[in-house]
Amino acid sequence: MAGGFWRAMSNQHWPDEFRRMAGVASHARPDYLKPVADGETFVETPAFDELESHRGAWRDLARRALEPNPFLEPDFALSAALHMPPAQRPDFVLIWQGAGFERRARLIGLAAIERKAPMLGVARAWRHRHGALTTPLIDQFAGARAVDALLAWLAARKPRQPAVAFDSLVQGGQVYDLLVERCGAKGLAWSPLREYSRAVLVGGEASAETFARARSAKHRREIDRLQRRLAECGSVTSHSATNPAEIRAAAEWFLALEHGGWKGRRGTDFLSDAGDAAFMRTVMRLFAADRRCRIDWLAVEGRPVAMTVLLTAADRAYAWKTAYDESYAHYSPGVQLFRALIQRQAEDASTALTDSCAIADHPMIDRVWPDRQAMVELLIGVDATNAARVPRVVRRERFRRGLRAAVKATANKALGRKVS
Numbered sequence: 001m002a003g004g005f006w007r008a009m010s011n012q013h014w015p016d017e018f019r020r021m022a023g024v025a026s027h028a029r030p031d032y033l034k035p036v037a038d039g040e041t042f043v044e045t046p047a048f049d050e051l052e053s054h055r056g057a058w059r060d061l062a063r064r065a066l067e068p069n070p071f072l073e074p075d076f077a078l079s080a081a082l083h084m085p086p087a088q089r090p091d092f093v094l095i096w097q098g099a100g101f102e103r104r105a106r107l108i109g110l111a112a113i114e115r116k117a118p119m120l121g122v123a124r125a126w127r128h129r130h131g132a133l134t135t136p137l138i139d140q141f142a143g144a145r146a147v148d149a150l151l152a153w154l155a156a157r158k159p160r161q162p163a164v165a166f167d168s169l170v171q172g173g174q175v176y177d178l179l180v181e182r183c184g185a186k187g188l189a190w191s192p193l194r195e196y197s198r199a200v201l202v203g204g205e206a207s208a209e210t211f212a213r214a215r216s217a218k219h220r221r222e223i224d225r226l227q228r229r230l231a232e233c234g235s236v237t238s239h240s241a242t243n244p245a246e247i248r249a250a251a252e253w254f255l256a257l258e259h260g261g262w263k264g265r266r267g268t269d270f271l272s273d274a275g276d277a278a279f280m281r282t283v284m285r286l287f288a289a290d291r292r293c294r295i296d297w298l299a300v301e302g303r304p305v306a307m308t309v310l311l312t313a314a315d316r317a318y319a320w321k322t323a324y325d326e327s328y329a330h331y332s333p334g335v336q337l338f339r340a341l342i343q344r345q346a347e348d349a350s351t352a353l354t355d356s357c358a359i360a361d362h363p364m365i366d367r368v369w370p371d372r373q374a375m376v377e378l379l380i381g382v383d384a385t386n387a388a389r390v391p392r393v394v395r396r397e398r399f400r401r402g403l404r405a406a407v408k409a410t411a412n413k414a415l416g417r418k419v420s
Helices: 002-010 016-022 048-063 074-082 143-157 174-186 207-214 217-231 244-259 262-266 274-289 326-331 333-346 389-414
Strands: 041-044 091-099 102-113 122-124 163-170 190-202 236-241 293-300 303-313 316-324 353-355 371-381
Touching (some): 041 102, 041 143, 048 091, 048 102, 074 274, 091 143, 143 174, 163 389, 174 190, 174 371, 190 333, 217 236, 217 326, 236 333, 244 274, 244 316, 274 303, 293 333, 303 333, 316 326, 316 333, 326 333
Parallel strands (some): 122 163
Antiparallel strands (some): 041 091, 190 371, 236 293
């Protein structure tokens, strides 16, 4: 029946151009009318200006992802890439699952891969300098299929880079476990390059209990003393901006506060670069439109002295950026703010965990938040025939990093600087 239909259609006296477009000249269905095998995957890396057309599917994937990553959602990642030189933008790898006649029926995976990897022979998952995770977005209902397709694409498209590194994964998280499980199923080698932890706040615990676990009684008394001293400077109040109009105003206060500090003197704050400032404002505006951005601050006589920007995804919050007024530094306003955040987050039933997004052993946040989240930099060999190469890459990279750290420490010592 179907074959007769196409033969009949091919015998019609159509203009040659229309016949070529319809695909009937060869007596065959055109590609876009050929059925897709159930569950067939299709991987593509669209040009940057084509990604906007997939924003809806991308957002939908982020909502049902195995593990959230706001820094790979389109409102963050596309805004970041827009303000980067084109040559430095990553490849956004989109993994689709087909159905019926539609190859792009459902987006089941998305990762961002750097075009130029800093490690010899290793591709690297992209993390923007203002991001805190490299976790790919993986559909919770088709996770194994999405990961298999991603690893196969890397093996085929990056033959000179038979391994890939994800430098900021939650160790023991659902995506990490799935990557390791699929490596085992496919006979691929994998190894942690670096393991570390960073401060988090587990929801549901009262402020006093959490802070008591964070530091000694002596330190708590010192923070209480500084809090009283700060109150001597004027009326101390806490505030939150949650709706788009409030966020827009508070964002400008934050940018000005950051610019007035050490980042401003170094030229690494957002206002020192027009592109960075535009990116920051765009991210906060887009997340605020979905009620997924909040700015909290402490003020003395109405003037902000410490501020933090939080983004949310699924049941997690991310303390993305922090700034404080250095003229109040001896009162530890940042510590006071993050202490106040403990109670605020504990009262938010929708937040199971708040990630500090901080470096390991951060000198401020580690003093206030006692819980830790294990993080890992994971290296995966995508070429099963060359699995023995992965341990060599790991040893070489660890040696390179150790040597670099030793040189940096020697230089700092010679210059009389404190080694961080």
